[in-house]
Amino acid sequence: MIQPVLALTTGEPAGIGPELALMLAAEGFAGAASGAGVAPDFSVVAVGDPSLLEARAQELGLGVTVKVLAPGETPPAPCPGVLPVWPVALKAPCRVGELDPANGAYVLEILDLAVAACREGQAQGMVTAPLHKGVIIEGGQAGFTGHTEYLRDACGVEEVVMMLATDQALHGQLEGPSPCALRVALATTHLPLREVADAITAEGLSRVLRILDADLKRYFGLAAPRLKVCGLNPHAGEDGHLGREELETITPTLERLAAEGFDVRGPYPADTLFTPRHLDDADAVLAMYHDQGLAVLKYAGFGRAANITLGLPLVRTSVDHGTALDLAGRGVADAGSLRVALNLAAEMAACGTQP
Template identity: 45%
Template sequence: MGEPSGIGPDISLAVWRRRADSGVPCFFLLACPALVRQRAALLGLDVPVEEISSPAEVAGMFQRALPVLPLQRPVDAVPGAPAAANAGAVIEAIETAVSLYGQDLASAVVTNPIQKASLYAAGFPHPGHTEFLETLAGAGSQAVMMLAVPGLRVVPVTVHRALASVPGALSVDLIVRTARIVAAALRRDFGIEAPRLAVAGLNPHAGEAGTLGREEVDIIAPALAVLRAEGIDLFGPAPADTLFHPEARARYDAALCMYHDQALIPLKTIDFHNGVNVTLGLPFVRTSPDHGTALDIAGKGTADPRSLVAALKLAHDIAGARHRVRNAP
């Protein structure tokens, strides 16, 4: 469901209406059925909404109606006006989705955007979706954020932190652990037998041999040496400003970036509407649209559903890839 006052309900309805021509797999919503019906009416969409009691019912009804598995907690949402009172339902939806995956009742978890401020106001202790999912995955899991569009996959090594804190957060161990997870996921989830990684430097011109910053010399290069010794195919630290043009992108399957915007700016510039957030390093498949709750347009019928379409398709593809790996002779 995501934030019920945001565009999550809007784009979910829109994707279901495009089910025939978009190629999306069957899906169901974890939400309040009354809320979904209210939003459909507000948007003027003729979408039949059917409450289900089990995901087993989805395949038989998906073509005629949008299946909604109801939440236990009530939801009272006004488009554009998030409320902390709905935080419990938002959290319940995420927890339930992970639980259903663990029971083999769902093949993937696709999350609509959440409004973090509302969750924080209700006492939510996690920085965001990704960190919460890592906690639900249990000990030993390290969640790694990958953003993907056709032709580019990027991974921010540090994610949601102030830019001034990034140099102190970088370490050889963090880069090594992140790259290992990315390389393994490219093989298992994306079917790339010999993945190639590019690794961006932190400083302009990748530090100019230490004259513009020491992080490349003291942290990034030593991490890459460890990874190369393990047989991982990579290059770097590379100047970030020359890493994302078409010729450069042809050299790698994913780029590791040192901070959030270094990764997301090129990706969103290349293909803003079709970006997908993929969480690597978890025992379950999780994707999400690569955008926020867009409170200013919630309930107005102008939200673009393409990123959710892409997230559903990629989740289906990854689930299929994992199934093939599990059942390989």
């Protein structure tokens, strides 16, 4: 099989994204695959401003050469100390740790380039460093709500599913490598809490569960994914005494999908679903809203998890953290989540191309 190319967008230029790319490039992206010092079975090309990357490498004392490629040009095999880059120019000068709305358009431009490269076959997956939603909105993109929704619209699909995966077990670290000990997908993503209940519809839940089932089969090699679903209300509504969304929407939707042959179970009270007894026979959990599921997952594996967008016509993973402006430029940021995101994107790209 051809070694996949991963387009790594460098994210908010004032944050830690650029230096995370440089830190991994310094070691030739070794360790992002099977272990420290092991050459990865994929190639990486950063997408961003070469001058920014060169300056940040110098500031941090990283001996990394930024190798500028033509947009879409195939990067060489990973080599310690070399970071191939598809260039996109900053819109305004950047100072580490200081946001500038003028560069909001720059962040979106690097995303657009990576999407185009994946759709045109120049890359087999994209991995995104963190961006800052607020500064993009202040830069003129009033409707921007995040990577997930932006990529949905850029790819012209109706629905995507946000899923985080970690190689850490909820009840303790696993023995040996395990790329996905816990997977948590979301029925809704970046919504104010007061809007969540209205967003939980039979049609929406059905679409999300179908995408989750299909992409677990396609990208993770699961022949019959086992899905467990959280209730929306405390105690999963307690038979309608604490809310009727379970009785009127969630349970009937699960029953219809189960009748079609999907392995979907629930709704379960969220406060007890995330326990070993329930998770041991589940391939993924569907939470009803952002913090219901992701607080648990990040407790289990923060820094060892990746964000995955399902339902796209391309592979996309990301880190499990934000721009960390307070850490930027200090050389103390942890590249662990980016390692997981790169490794997972490569595995998904390989699995997705198998017959």
